[in-house]
Amino acid sequence: VSTIHSxxxxxxxxxxxxxxxxxxxxxAAIQVLTxxxxxxxxxELDFTHFDWSSKAYLERGWYMPPDWxxxxxxxxxxxxxxxxSPDVPDHISLWNLILPIRKTMNQYVNVxxxxxxxxxxxxxxxxxxxxxxWVIVRxxxxxxxxxxxxxxxxxxxNAIATEVSIFTHxxxxxxxxxxxxxxxxxxxxHLTLVTKSNAQRHxxxxxxxxxxxxxxxxxxxxxxxxxxxxxxVRMVLQPSSLDTIVATNLHADILSDLAAALAGSIGIAPxxxxxxxxxxxxMFEPIHGSAPDIAGRGVANPVGAFWSAAEMVxxxxxxxxxxxxxxxxxxxxxxGVKTKDLGGSENTKSVTEAVCREIEK
Amino acid sequence: VSTIHSxxxxxxxxxxxxxxxxxxxxxAAIQVLTxxxxxxxxxELDFTHFDWSSKAYLERGWYMPPDWxxxxxxxxxxxxxxxxSPDVPDHISLWNLILPIRKTMNQYVNVxxxxxxxxxxxxxxxxxxxxxxWVIVRxxxxxxxxxxxxxxxxxxxNAIATEVSIFTHxxxxxxxxxxxxxxxxxxxxHLTLVTKSNAQRHxxxxxxxxxxxxxxxxxxxxxxxxxxxxxxVRMVLQPSSLDTIVATNLHADILSDLAAALAGSIGIAPxxxxxxxxxxxxMFEPIHGSAPDIAGRGVANPVGAFWSAAEMVxxxxxxxxxxxxxxxxxxxxxxGVKTKDLGGSENTKSVTEAVCREIEK
Ligand SMILES: CC(C)[C@H](C(=O)O)[C@@H](O)C(=O)O
Ligand SMILES: CC(C)[C@H](C(=O)O)[C@@H](O)C(=O)O
Numbered sequence: 001v002s003t004i005h006s007x008x009x010x011x012x013x014x015x016x017x018x019x020x021x022x023x024x025x026x027x028a029a030i031q032v033l034t035x036x037x038x039x040x041x042x043x044e045l046d047f048t049h050f051d052w053s054s055k056a057y058l059e060r061g062w063y064m065p066p067d068w069x070x071x072x073x074x075x076x077x078x079x080x081x082x083x084x085s086p087d088v089p090d091h092i093s094l095w096n097l098i099l100p101i102r103k104t105m106n107q108y109v110n111v112x113x114x115x116x117x118x119x120x121x122x123x124x125x126x127x128x129x130x131x132x133x134w135v136i137v138r139x140x141x142x143x144x145x146x147x148x149x150x151x152x153x154x155x156x157x158n159a160i161a162t163e164v165s166i167f168t169h170x171x172x173x174x175x176x177x178x179x180x181x182x183x184x185x186x187x188x189x190h191l192t193l194v195t196k197s198n199a200q201r202h203x204x205x206x207x208x209x210x211x212x213x214x215x216x217x218x219x220x221x222x223x224x225x226x227x228x229x230x231x232x233v234r235m236v237l238q239p240s241s242l243d244t245i246v247a248t249n250l251h252a253d254i255l256s257d258l259a260a261a262l263a264g265s266i267g268i269a270p271x272x273x274x275x276x277x278x279x280x281x282x283m284f285e286p287i288h289g290s291a292p293d294i295a296g297r298g299v300a301n302p303v304g305a306f307w308s309a310a311e312m313v314x315x316x317x318x319x320x321x322x323x324x325x326x327x328x329x330x331x332x333x334x335x336g337v338k339t340k341d342l343g344g345s346e347n348t349k350s351v352t353e354a355v356c357r358e359i360e361k
Numbered sequence: 362v363s364t365i366h367s368x369x370x371x372x373x374x375x376x377x378x379x380x381x382x383x384x385x386x387x388x389a390a391i392q393v394l395t396x397x398x399x400x401x402x403x404x405e406l407d408f409t410h411f412d413w414s415s416k417a418y419l420e421r422g423w424y425m426p427p428d429w430x431x432x433x434x435x436x437x438x439x440x441x442x443x444x445x446s447p448d449v450p451d452h453i454s455l456w457n458l459i460l461p462i463r464k465t466m467n468q469y470v471n472v473x474x475x476x477x478x479x480x481x482x483x484x485x486x487x488x489x490x491x492x493x494x495w496v497i498v499r500x501x502x503x504x505x506x507x508x509x510x511x512x513x514x515x516x517x518x519n520a521i522a523t524e525v526s527i528f529t530h531x532x533x534x535x536x537x538x539x540x541x542x543x544x545x546x547x548x549x550x551h552l553t554l555v556t557k558s559n560a561q562r563h564x565x566x567x568x569x570x571x572x573x574x575x576x577x578x579x580x581x582x583x584x585x586x587x588x589x590x591x592x593x594v595r596m597v598l599q600p601s602s603l604d605t606i607v608a609t610n611l612h613a614d615i616l617s618d619l620a621a622a623l624a625g626s627i628g629i630a631p632x633x634x635x636x637x638x639x640x641x642x643x644m645f646e647p648i649h650g651s652a653p654d655i656a657g658r659g660v661a662n663p664v665g666a667f668w669s670a671a672e673m674v675x676x677x678x679x680x681x682x683x684x685x686x687x688x689x690x691x692x693x694x695x696x697g698v699k700t701k702d703l704g705g706s707e708n709t710k711s712v713t714e715a716v717c718r719e720i721e722k
Binding site (some may be wrong): 144 | 445450457487505508511517519520525528531556558559560561570589591597615623
């Protein structure tokens with residue numbers, strides 16, 4: 001006998017809350033996602049928790065076990081909270097946790113959308129909702145984060161350190177295709193290339209050339225070019241002139257924080273570390289850090305984590321779930337249920353509960 | 362017979378107008394400086410012009426002659442307009458003009474003050490004059506502008522380029538002393554170190570260590586540390602928490618453009634490329650570029666050049682002249698005589714004449 005039944009898709013999510021407010025906002029995101037799956041009933045999320053954090057490192061001497069990559073590859077996506085602790089030098093924590101994941105999981109693009117959410121305001125006087133609607137496409141595998149370099153004559157007056165940025169045509173080429181496709185998918189279809197090729201003559205010039213070559217395949221996308229320093233000026237003074245932006249690992253790191261601030265708060269911004277070929281799980285994380293100053297007090301803004309969660313379910317094919325979640329988030333910000341960074345007086349719990357209630361409506 | 366007479370100090374200024382609006386704002390600055398010297402009568406400026414520009418390069422194949430350094434060393438200071446032309450790749454123009462001057466003249470700090478001038482406004486809604494008053498001390502000799510690196514397999518799919526940033530204890534140490542002394546000279550006496558030592562483990566960690574070591578000699582200076590990405594957020598959302606800032610060549614390049622935009626316009630901001638040991642002439646230039654889009658139309662904002670000129674005469678010991686010039690500039694902006702970038706409708710000539718009239722008062 002065979003029974004006709006609807007198959008509910010199960011998505012396996014690896015959860016890495018990490019440090020500081022990472023644990024608080026991850027918990028909030030799971031609560032919201034669980035509410036979402038119940039409300040829609042069309043998919044299931046199966047969460048596995050990994051205690052890979054600075055706290056655990058201090059206790060046992062390691063962040064991730066030797067088979068970490070295999071463990072993560074058993075999942076369809078990774079949800080990441082935050083990393084960074086006052087008790088561990090940042091270069092230790094990052095190079096033992098977030099950076100190896102990005103690199104080993106072939107997450108070669110980091111997508112960082114920014115816009116002014118309903119009920120929130122930009123710190124810029126003349127900028128209204130809709131004037132600032134950007135997607136930053138960040139190179140996520142090499143460049144200034146290649147990890148090469150070292151130090152000689154350490155702790156002497158002759159100390160000399162190097163940081164070697166590696167830029168390969170292969171990595172730039174695949175990134176540019178992704179960036180052009182992203183631009184194509186947006187109403188404005190405009191892509192701005194950011195480099196610093198006046199001062200950095202080698203890698204940045206390779207970026208310029210590769211961009212120009214790939215552009216030829218996307219005639220429907222309009223383009224322009226900015227130097228990274230001048231780009232900050234344009235973001236502040238002409239935000240509505242920008243749409244999709246592609247930049248190096250470091251430049252986009254800086255510009256995406258600036259973008260979030262100009263949209264109101266670093267607490268709202270999401271990021272998607274993607275393996276566009278889907279050979280590995282992609283990773284979703286708010287762009288804010290572990291914020292040790294407010295950790296443990298239940299006041300962190302969970303919106304960046306919710307938006308990241310929405311991007312995660314969208315990546316997993318659950319478009320409707322993603323839209324429902326973002327709509328709920330914006331209903332809540334619109335109603336003024338906001339944490340302090342957005343000018344409100346709510347906390348993580350009350351914002352989370354408000355979003356859950358919206359979803360259940 | 363001997364005659365008692367007062368000796369008028371003569372300062373020899375090398376003028377390099379360069380490209381685009383560089384020529385227009387240099388001319389304006391010379392006009393204002395000439396008025397200033399006449400009005401005060403306590404010093405003389407002796408200008409020598411150098412036609413080292415992209416236009417000249419296109420005609421004759423070189424920017425500067427072989428003995429350029431000797432020629433410049435015959436002067437007490439260098440006034441620089443701007444460099445960059447649509448007809449020459451930027452990495453060619455910069456590495457043949459401005460960057461060799463900064464490096465060869467041992468101008469190892471680049472000082473970039475920013476504040477909101479009288480009669481001008483910040484694009485930030487809640488920021489008033491006085492809320493934003495910063496000095497960025499930029500490393501100007503190495504780091505991301507070291508010029509090392511190269512490209513292999515050029516123009517093939519296997520192309521790989523490197524940019525090697527060099528960070529030496531010697532350069533960081535002398536810079537930090539300068540930065541702490543700058544902080545000491547300001548009312549707030551606060552210095553913020555900007556690095557990216559979480560991602561860049563070698564050079565940036567050397568920055569952190571050297572900063573901490575030098576800090577011990579300046580107990581009167583309070584300090585804090587920011588990652589460059591988070592720094593942009595703080596500049597936007599908590600501008601009044603900042604005072605003096607020290608950062609690498611690239612980070613400070615980016616942050617100083619952002620600072621100028623947040624203070625109202627990139628058109629107002631000055632920079633001083635200093636050899637603090639005074640073994641070579643220092644160089645003064647507005648931080649804006651050659652702006653090919655508006656060049657030749659007489660509409661460039663000359664305020665960045667005036668402020669740079671004020672910093673130049675201050676460096677040459679003419680404190681009173683510097684103060685007089687800046688006071689005149691602010692009387693003029695206060696009276697609403699401003700170019701378009703500052704929300705006004707004046708041009709280079711009318712702003713220049715207004716400043717001259719103020720000086721003559
Ligand atoms: C935590 C750190 C390594 C990270 C980065 O620099 O990429 C963060 O700033 C980010 O933007 O995701
Ligand atoms: C023209 C260019 C080399 C320069 C720099 O990057 O230093 C400019 O942006 C500046 O800030 O002075």
